[in-house]
């Protein structure tokens with residue numbers, strides 16, 4: 620249930636029990652530098668409510684995250700001189716989520732930075748795509 624998941628290190632950071640390098644804070648969100656950055660300026664944007672996965676985030680909190688991500692990214696680019704950035708958001712261990720508290724990575728990108736990801740795309744069968752889209756539309760929340 621939203622807000623009921625168990626406490627993580629991010630809750631301790633939000634409550635000020637563990638230090639962080641804060642870059643932004645308001646009533647709903649805390650953003651701070653990742654302690655093990657993939658690039659200079661790698662920042663975590665963390666909703667203050669204790670929820671494990673994106674699909675369980677209350678809509679008003681999700682809207683606030685969406686409102687703030689762009690402005691925070693703009694400030695990171697201005698401060699670091701990076702040219703672009705990736706937003707990464709992991710849900711579930713299988714997707715690489717280590718901390719079970721929703722968070723968004725802002726990862727600044729520079730030419731030749733050597734960062735990347737496997738994107739093993741293959742052409743799909745059109746009928747299989749149509750069937751799958753139908754199943755997703757029909758699925759319940």
Ligand code: AMP
Nearest residue numbers: 628639652653654655709715716717718
């Ligand atoms: P994820 O794999 O999406 O759960 O990412 C968790 C991120 O949290 C990793 O990039 C860690 O480096 C970062 N992290 C863990 N502990 C801390 C901490 N105390 N302060 C800042 N970042 C942290």
